[in-house]
Amino acid sequence: MLWTGGADFESRGLAVPELAEGDSLVRMTTATVCGSDRHTVSGRRPGACPSVLGHEGVGVVEATNADLPVGQRVVFAVTAVCGECGHCRRGLSAKCSTVAKVGHESARGGWPLSGTYASHIHLPKGVAVVAVPDAVPDAVASTAGCAVATVMAVLEAAGDLRGRRVFVNGVGMLGLIAVAAAKARGAAEVLAFDPTPARGQLALAAGADASLDQGDPPADIDVALELSGADAGVRSCLASLAIGGTAVLAGSVTPSPEVGIDPEWLVRGWRTVTGVHNYEPRHLRQAVDFLAANGSRLPWEQILSGPIKLADLAQEFAAPSDGLRTVVSISD
Template identity: 60%
Template sequence: MTHDEPGATAWVWHGGTDFRPTEFPLPSPGPGETLVRITAATVCGSDRHTVSGRRSAACPSVLGHEGVGVVVSTRGGRTVDGMPLAPGARVVFGVTRACGECALCQRGLSAKCESVQKVGHEPFDGEWPLSGTYASHILLRPGQAVVTVPPEVTDGPAATAGCAVATVMAMLERAGDLSGRRVLVNGLGMLGLVAVAAARERGADHVLALDFNSERRALAHRLGAVAASPAEGATGTVDVALELSGAPSGVSTCLAALGIGGTAVLAGSVAPAGAVDVDPEWIVRGWRTITGVHNYEPRHLQQAVDFLTRDPHGLPWEEIIGGPVPVGQLAHEFSGHDPGRLRTMVVM
């Protein structure tokens, strides 16, 4: 399928805060592929870890994995619910591209596909150069979730669907029915605040939110949580604990708070941080469950967009997302980030 747009520009990361604009012809989609013009991206904390050297990544590469855009052209691309894509559709997309054929994909664990590729993680000189959101365009590949976005979900919140919000949807699925339950959310970054709002929407009777940052606790309180510092700890026991800080102390806090039959879902522990002691007898006699979530399945991306469309508890996006920042100022954004903002919107 042809397209009338000019060439693509990608702000290729070469290490540190070195982002270089690189121009090249737009690719023509192959079978099952879709070319999307990026309208906005949001800067995730994991990209900050990459740029600061805390996390290894392909270099050079096009970073960024939270984004929203408009379909330019497609060859048989479809949405998660099976609808054909067409030029002009406004979409968000999954962070992983799965083969659909390996044993893990067949088990419904496509997020951990044996040959998984990830948006914003692939080498620029590899087979998928236009794989990140810090670019004018991204080429979506077969096996990658795509969901259309209604106009009432603006670009900043929409972009977060592809990582933060969809991951929370996967966590809540693992947690089970929250109706009438007591829920603990530990760590009030982007995912934690979404988790508070989503738990409230799903009928949690009581949500306790823990974070050392007083401003984030205030946001959680506005969303209907009882907010406290981790130093104060959890009062009483909870039915579900959602751990998003990644700190061993946070994991221990969540486990210690679990009542009989309780479930802890860990999602913040995505880097080595040290071991946590667990007493097997405590798990067995208490019918407790400890599980983890890393990335998500296609259905969770659809659930994320649905949640953002409803947004029942009014997430304070004006306080969560800073910017917009022109993509040409990425180096400055990564060197001078305002820690009070959980996301920064980048525009092309």
């Protein structure tokens, strides 16, 4: 289903490429609609056009020149990386100097079948692939490759959460996963805030100890996770940090107003502020493991809407369904 600009999609056949060494062809079964794709279609963020959008999905290996069994159900990373540049060698492959991204590449370029809104996706050698256990449903597994893996990277940056007080600002898909994952990792208390009351209720259903009415948490937070991208949320997270506290910012992926930091407050308080964008292959494995071990505790019936058919994608972008993720059934 090719995105041709604005709100327009059209069904079009694309040639299946010859697989190079390390490449795989995956027959898609399910995709989910991420908010960033909605931003691309609405014009809030730039995107290659025409292109096959979609970067969350699950499918079955149909052909491969990699060390993967044909017929294996898999999820895959959002990045295709070289593995050789300076960033890759130092463990920051998400910032590979030649990075290409699933669901972000032009259909007229060298990677036309790059997105999940299609019957098949071509996965070049540099895309991490992880097998999915049978116990994890397709719609749940689909979220691993973007939202869940990103949260795993965020929590790694946050450090050991055992016995700590955690604040999650922004309860979209990432925030909801962060609430559940923080509890699973032993956080003593998880507080959440989202300006939409229904999302606050979702946070409670995911295991939050409290959903705050205002975006100003107590000033004794050990770990603050900013997932909304709002400058007010960044300020709240910083202001909440206790002595030795850590703030991890992951929502600020578009230009926003500057937020000031008092260096003396940072230094005397032994506080840490860091950012996370995308993730490493290990985080995708951790995402699948989290969903297998703890995914059933999340309120998926409230998180997911649909399923819709691939042919209904244009209507979905024009009039979004309720829920944090809309499921697209590719195999029907």
